[in-house]
Amino acid sequence: MRERITSSQNKRVKQWRALTTKKGRKATQTYLLEGWHLVQEAIKARLPLTAIMGTEEQLTAHEGAFPAVPIYELTDSIAQTIGDTSTPQGIFATASMPNDDHVDPKQASGIWLFLDQVQDPGNIGTMVRTADAAGLTGVVLGRGSVSRFLPKVLRSMQGSQFHIQLVEGDLHDWITAFTERDLPVYGTNLDPQAKDYRDVPSLSQGAIVMGNEGNGMAPDLQRMTTQNLYIPIKGQAESLNVAIAAGIVMFRLAE
Amino acid sequence: MRERITSSQNKRVKQWRALTTKKGRKATQTYLLEGWHLVQEAIKARLPLTAIMGTEEQLTAHEGAFPAVPIYELTDSIAQTIGDTSTPQGIFATASMPNDDHVDPKQASGIWLFLDQVQDPGNIGTMVRTADAAGLTGVVLGRGSVSRFLPKVLRSMQGSQFHIQLVEGDLHDWITAFTERDLPVYGTNLDPQAKDYRDVPSLSQGAIVMGNEGNGMAPDLQRMTTQNLYIPIKGQAESLNVAIAAGIVMFRLAE
Numbered sequence: 180m181r182e183r184i185t186s187s188q189n190k191r192v193k194q195w196r197a198l199t200t201k202k203g204r205k206a207t208q209t210y211l212l213e214g215w216h217l218v219q220e221a222i223k224a225r226l227p228l229t230a231i232m233g234t235e236e237q238l239t240a241h242e243g244a245f246p247a248v249p250i251y252e253l254t255d256s257i258a259q260t261i262g263d264t265s266t267p268q269g270i271f272a273t274a275s276m277p278n279d280d281h282v283d284p285k286q287a288s289g290i291w292l293f294l295d296q297v298q299d300p301g302n303i304g305t306m307v308r309t310a311d312a313a314g315l316t317g318v319v320l321g322r323g324s325v326s327r328f329l330p331k332v333l334r335s336m337q338g339s340q341f342h343i344q345l346v347e348g349d350l351h352d353w354i355t356a357f358t359e360r361d362l363p364v365y366g367t368n369l370d371p372q373a374k375d376y377r378d379v380p381s382l383s384q385g386a387i388v389m390g391n392e393g394n395g396m397a398p399d400l401q402r403m404t405t406q407n408l409y410i411p412i413k414g415q416a417e418s419l420n421v422a423i424a425a426g427i428v429m430f431r432l433a434e
Numbered sequence: 435m436r437e438r439i440t441s442s443q444n445k446r447v448k449q450w451r452a453l454t455t456k457k458g459r460k461a462t463q464t465y466l467l468e469g470w471h472l473v474q475e476a477i478k479a480r481l482p483l484t485a486i487m488g489t490e491e492q493l494t495a496h497e498g499a500f501p502a503v504p505i506y507e508l509t510d511s512i513a514q515t516i517g518d519t520s521t522p523q524g525i526f527a528t529a530s531m532p533n534d535d536h537v538d539p540k541q542a543s544g545i546w547l548f549l550d551q552v553q554d555p556g557n558i559g560t561m562v563r564t565a566d567a568a569g570l571t572g573v574v575l576g577r578g579s580v581s582r583f584l585p586k587v588l589r590s591m592q593g594s595q596f597h598i599q600l601v602e603g604d605l606h607d608w609i610t611a612f613t614e615r616d617l618p619v620y621g622t623n624l625d626p627q628a629k630d631y632r633d634v635p636s637l638s639q640g641a642i643v644m645g646n647e648g649n650g651m652a653p654d655l656q657r658m659t660t661q662n663l664y665i666p667i668k669g670q671a672e673s674l675n676v677a678i679a680a681g682i683v684m685f686r687l688a689e
Contacts, residue, residue: 413688427682
């Protein structure tokens, strides 16, 4: 059942290595899941996996949980060259890129997190994980945010991408679709009319927008929100990390 | 005034490179600050710098702000080899390791964050930055937490280490010193008697304890707290990142 791969020049091995790049993901229309936690979450979520590959030890430890997909056994030295962690666990899967993850913003319900041009993969992944924990319905990655298929984003999400809706979209469309239905959209940048985040009502439906690490939300999006919020800083720190700010606001407004 | 260094085998260059290791920091009793933001914050805080070094371009851009310490001009290629960022800005400083940063736990006032065996440098740095923003007095790194002099910890603190007190200590001593003075110490692990973090009074003085990323607080410390708290998780995420949890609790209880 298992195909054993021993040559580091094997064509599949080269394809798997290339999945850390956008070009490589596009070529095969798949992306890479690294480590048993993530592979297991993907299996539980019935994600369309296209292959599972790992060292003999890892495959043997987990094979009872595998779905009916091709399994490839790798030598330890080949396993070291896949993915982008310095010490990989030795188990991976590939999954089909969703060819249609479209959610109609005019139909979306619940509470959503909108991310405008967030750049750091760890920040994006942590915000998706936190949105899941706070009970949000989904996260929209606006244009200019890094790809949700980057290995580091996938790892920091810790499987939360399988629990909530995660879509790419134009935030102008999303904000308009919400405000036209009278669902509040809270931006999180300072402006002269911004309010303390503790002074607005909790959300039952609506959205919270977080902006770029250095520059915050784009000015044109700031003008489209229902209300912009700020978190009062008491000490001498200049700002909060964006994922920390998102956690504080989500746990306050989605409670 | 500036000494120009062109050999990558120069003895000082080797010492500066070694500052990413504990052994190297111990040998010279100094640690490394990378990037202008951090060097500038250190100058503002009148930290005992022992040298400033950088490329000609960086030194010329910032020399008006330098205190009276030896200045070393580095070639671009030497500057690339110092510190642990892949694309260094090209300006650094060395500072004396504090030989006595002792704060007596029995005298400490205000609100403190205690960190028990936190391992990730980015998490520690982000929590120090967030503690500063939330107006806390200081952070105690308990035994088993990673060093506050690691370059990645220093960078993630973003200068907040110069705004609040940051000490290493035995958390048994700190918790005892607070509870004996009837100052509340809130642990943040689940136990059968844990309370929702929203159901306890805000702190005017006291402490919040965060534990290890995987294992939480040590059981013996959990038994010493006034009360342990939990953050209710609504979705399917198994847990929150420790720095996110710390941010939510600090901004709720120190407000």
